[in-house]
Amino acid sequence: MPLATLIHRASLPSPQVSAAQALELLEEHYGLSGRLQALGSQQDLNYRVDSGQGRFVLKICRGDYSTLELQAQHAGLKHLAEHPGVQVPRVIPAKNGADLLSLEVGGQAVHVRLLDYIEGQSLTHLDHLDHSVVAGFGRLCGEMDLTLAGFDHPGLERTLQWDARHANALIAHLLPVIKDERQRALIAEAAEQAERHLQPLVDKLAVQAIHMDITDDNVVWQRDSQRQWQLQGVIDFGDLVRTWRITDLSVTCAALLHHAEGDPFYILPAVRAYHAVNPLQHEELLALWPLIVARSAVLVLSGEQQVSIDPGNEYSRDNLTHEWEIFRVATSVPLELMEAAILTAVVQSLPSIGSENFAPLLPSLVGREFALIDLGVLSPHFDAGNWEQQGIDLRLLTEAASAHGLAASRYGQYRLSRTRPDCASEPDTFPLHVALRVPDGTAVEAPFAGVIHIEGENLLQLDGPELSVRLWGVAPSVRSSAVLVKGQVLGSVSGPLIVQLCRSAQLDAPLFCTPSRAAAWQALCPSPAVLLGLACDAEEELDPQTLLARRDASFARSQKYYYVDPPRIERGWRNHLIDMQGRSYLDMLNNVAVLGHGHPRMAAVASRQWSLLNTNSRFHYAAIAEFSERLLKLAPDNMDRVFLVNSGTEANDLAIRLAWAYSGGRDMLSVLEAYHGWSVAADAVSTSIADNPKALSSRPDWVHPVTAPNTYRGEFRGVDSAPDYVRSVEHNLAKIAEQKRQLAGFICEPVYGNAGGISLPPGYLKQVYALVRAQGGVCIADEVQVGYGRMGKFFWGFEEQGVVPDIITMAKGMGNGQPLGAVITRREIAEALEAEGYFFSSAGGSPVSCRIGMAVLDVMEEEKLWENAQVVGGYFKERLEALIDRHPLVGAVHGSGFYLGVELIRNRETLEPATEETTALCNRLRELGIFMQPTGDYLNILKIKPPMVTSRQSVDFFVDMLSKVLEEGL
Structure with a gap:
């Protein structure tokens, strides 16, 4: 190998050509004028050209470069363009027809070329790339190598500093550039280990033309309408060379390591994706990690060298941080471990061990x-x-x-x-x-x-x-x-x-x-x-995907599950859920389990009552009376009757029936953007298009939706907007009266739960309740989500508005997961239904449910969970509100206590909902050990409703991780 050539090439600064000189070159040789923007490069000089004829890239390299090498790059671009697949730049000929100009500018020899500009961006600036993008890099690399396997050119036989075949020589030459003795020793040791693992393999490694720079700098991406990254093309063919095929993947994987947050296993999706489109030999798989380690050493040495000889090159200086991170991650684990990881990732195994002749240990x-x-x-x-x-x-x-x-x-x-x-x-x-x-x-x-x-x-x-x-x-x-x-x-x-x-x-x-x-x-x-001599291996667990397929094959698919590939959850404790591999996820969305998961009191009470009796509420037993009395003590003084059911849907359905029976009418007012349940009546008054995309077009004629009193993004904004929203109610009431129809009632969450816990404008319910009652209707407070102490400051959501409804519905946390719901009302309303026949819910109010319901109230009191919702919930909101000034995507924080909503927007003037970003954020939080889901009609609100045992530690963890993801970029 011509070491002198290698050393010379590794020590070249980029050409010194000013923007004014570059514009002169463009005008003289290409007939173009326009604006220039400098693009980064370690040893070349690149400008983006914005002209009337389109966008281009002006590439200027030193005259030391061989023209044969540059012609090889052009031939490679032409070869790739002839094969459908990834977009590559087109070379634009100069006015004289040449695609390569060798000139002298300012006393220095340079080569000049003009290429198409591929729209999009590189991803090098992003801290985190999801697994689909990592796999996309690997797939691209594999497809590129497949296409280039049939390409050859004399200019590919070149001595290049980045060629892995020369890594050892280059490292030995550049080591003195590292002044820190400890760092120098680390690099030398890593390089020696990599070389030792690589040497037995080199004679068996396939050789071909490769790009050798498919990195996060040189692959162009754009987001689609769903905010997913889509590959646009590949640029910079300056390292095109004929060498070991596996070098290409090693370069790609090394570049990905600075996004890996310290985890070298992060590259495995890229390895699997490459192997799926372009199968690797066993020896190539074994060589991959040693090549990555060697590449990381070359990167830091070359980067330090380039900064020392070209201190004004911001691109090189900025890249040094990434390059040192790549080296740190590449050397953080044993080579043997990564070799095993790469093999197992593509379902290959290490040589078997002959264990038949082992003697017993004991x-x-x-x-x-x-x-x-x-x-x-x-x-x-x-x-x-x-x-x-x-x-x-x-x-x-x-x-x-x-x-x-x-x-x-x-x-x-x-x-x-x-x-x-x-x-x-x-x-x-x-x-x-x-x-x-x-x-x-x-x-x-x-x-x-x-x-x-x-x-x-x-x-x-x-x-x-x-x-x-x-x-x-x-x-x-x-x-x-x-x-x-x-x-x-x-x-x-x-x-x-x-x-x-x-x-x-x-x-x-x-x-x-x-x-x-x-x-x-x-x-x-x-x-x-x-x-x-002991059968002590763990039994093989059922694969989560297999289990999910069984669910999809038997369980109606309209009953959705969280996440595309959900972890299998079989245990919970307090405010955490635990998967089958022992990972704890912070539960930030489970308002059913108010006491937390796995509460021993719930287990003991349920077990005891099941061992005694569980039956329907037509039998006479103490628990139903005791529980009903406990609920009435929590309700306003004028309420004296309880119905017990199994869910919030049943509670709201029953409340509507009570309104019909008491008023003698059918027509109901409900609020837009609301969800009240899935039964025929509860669904009829539900208008959330997030839960039902056809909600607004499929309401029966007895349902009259009124404008959502959303003080943040609604038709009217701010705390003084109640009169404006009441006009919608007045309009609908007038329409019902004109048609000589009897109003049955008005159903509304007293705090806008489905929109993330937004408070209604002050005075809204007081005015609406008066109007509704004046027309003979009843007022239903749907407290299923927001009541029962969850809001912190108030036990019931309607207390915030200073009103008393005619009917209260509740469920969710009443049973801490046990099917349990209730309707509380006045005697005259309850008995109006009796005139139409008996009401009966088979399991509603069963002995087990009643005992569990009372135990929930006992634990809430003993463990001071309402107080926890006030204190820790207040701290929670303060921490979330602090994000508004730090992250433009955070528009507002709604709610109180342990019912909070973080609304994500793209523009603080238009309030454009950040729907896709919210989905991406929830998926990323899941990777970080947090369960969170979006809500609202635009699915752009984080619906934060955790168990009421949630601690400050969990709050800090959640907000810190939320901030981290927002900083990563969505």
């Missing part, structure tokens, strides 16, 4: 029965949050051993005890070992021949030809570095025993890993079951 226990302890997410041993107790797993193992003699955990069973609430990153819940409790003094023997190493007082490691076994809790009877034969005693059990296998003696494997890294670590640290 020969005296062969054939003995072990108690295999369930420490997983659904374990019956875990209850009421006891898994959060320090050392719970070991304690359960010890208790089982005391009862059964021998006990063991399961390899690969996700541990509930290792879940981490209010945490954005995955917990390390996957055990790469087996823990055992066996009698102290039990002999431990070498399962294979090898060398023993004793580290400290706890760890023994036996290194054999294929495997290492690591043991904790063994008192050694041999010396460190001793060579053992198979079956030789190496010590005796001296406490809790931990057994781990590993393919590499040098690999510092953890005892636990995260779910996303489990497949790779399993390949490196297989189950020690064969050494123990």
Whole structure:
């Protein structure tokens, strides 16, 4: 290799050509004039040209560059243009017909070219790219390599500093540019490791023409109408070369690492996508990560070198931060782990281990029965949050051993005890070992021949030809570095025993890993079951996607679920939900579970009553009277009758029937943008187009929607808008009167729940209630979402308006998840229905429901949850409101207590709803461990209604993550 050429090319500054000189070149040679905008480049000079004839890119490079290389780039562009697929720039010929001009500008030799400009933007400035975009980069790279496989040109045979074949030489030459000794040593060590892994593979790596710069700088994207990134084209073919094919993917993956938030596994969607369109050889897969590490070293060295020789190059200086981050992430994990991760990502495996001839590790226990302890997410041993107790797993193992003699955990069973609430990153819940409790003094023997190493007082490691076994809790009877034969005693059990296998003696494997890294670590640290003679591997969990497919095949699909690929949730505790891999998600949308999930009082009360009796409310039992009395104590003084049902829909449906019976009419006023339920009557008065896109066109003639009194984005704005909104009510009442129809009533959420908890304008309900009653109608307060203490300052939402309704409906949190709803009203209204026949709800007011309902009220009082809604809810709103000044997308914060809404907008003047951004934000929050969903007719409001046990810690976590996502860009 001509090292001198390589060194020379790595040390060139960009050409010094001013904008004025560039404009002269354009006018003279291309007949163009216009505005110029400098574009970044490390060693070239690029200008965007905005002219009357369109947009172009003027590329100026040093005359040192070979014209043959530049002609190869042009030929490559032409080759790609002839193959349908990704858009690439077209070369614009000069007035003399040449597509390449070699000139002298200001005393320096340069090459000049003009290319089409591809509209869009690069993504290098974004902190986070979602997995679909990462996969898009990999797919593009694979398709590009497929197309270029049939392309050749003499100019591809070139010596280029970025060519991975020269990485070692370039690194050795540029290392002195790093003045910090520690940093220099880190780079040298990383490069040496990468070279050592790469050398046995190089002769088997496929060679072809590649772009070698498909990065977040050189791929152009645009957002579509759904705010999803769509690929537009590829630019900058300056690194086109004939070299190892796998180099192309390594360059792409390395560039993605500065978006990875420290996680090198972030690149795997790109690897899978490339492999799906352009299958990689086994040797290429093994070479990929060493090439990425080498690339990261070249990036930082070249970047530091370029800044030192061209300090005015902002592009190079700004990129240095990214390049050091790429190096940090690329060297943050062992090479062996990433090799395993890449192989398993494309469903390839490491060589099998011949374990048939292993001797038993605990020969005296062969054939003995072990108690295999369930420490997983659904374990019956875990209850009421006891898994959060320090050392719970070991304690359960010890208790089982005391009862059964021998006990063991399961390899690969996700541990509930290792879940981490209010945490954005995955917990390390996957055990790469087996823990055992066996009698102290039990002999431990070498399962294979090898060398023993004793580290400290706890760890023994036996290194054999294929495997290492690591043991904790063994008192050694041999010396460190001793060579053992198979079956030789190496010590005796001296406490809790931990057994781990590993393919590499040098690999510092953890005892636990995260779910996303489990497949790779399993390949490196297989189950020690064969050494123990024990069937201790975790049972294979049902794949969430398979289970979802079963749901879709049997459960009516109009009953939607959250998220496109929802995690499987089977356990909850307080204000968190836990998936089958032990990850805790902050529940910010579950207003059903007011007391939180898994409350022991609920379990005890339900269990006790189920063991006694559960039947329908026509039987005589104490609970129904006791619960009804408790509810009436919470209601206004003039209310004295209770109906018990199963849901908010039933409650609202019944309230409408009561209005009909009492008034003698049918016509109902309801408010636009509202949701009241799914039954025929409740749906009829529901006007939310988010829940039913045809809501406004499918109302029956007895429903009269009035203008939504939305003080933020409604027809009238501000706190003084009540009279303006009341006019809509007056208009509809006049229309009903003109038609000589009897008004039945008016139904409204006293706080606009479906719009994120917006308060109605002061005085609105007082005026409307008076108008409705004057025409013989009744006033229904739908408190299903906003009542029962959730708003903090008031127990009932209607209290904020200073009114008393005729009928109150409630449900949701009444039963903390138990189907339970209620209607509270006055005796004369209740008895009006009796004239039309009996009312009966089979399960409404059952003994179990009533006991649970009373227990909810007891716990709310004992745990001061209403006070928590006021204090922590108030703090919550303050923190959310602080986001308005920091993030333009946040338009307003509605509500109070634990019923809040964050409205996202694109323009603070027009209030254009940020619908797609809200969806993207909710999906991103889910990745960070938070469940959140949009609401409102435009689905641009975060509907925040968590369990009322939510703590300040959870509030801080939510707001911090919300701010983080807004800063990432949506």
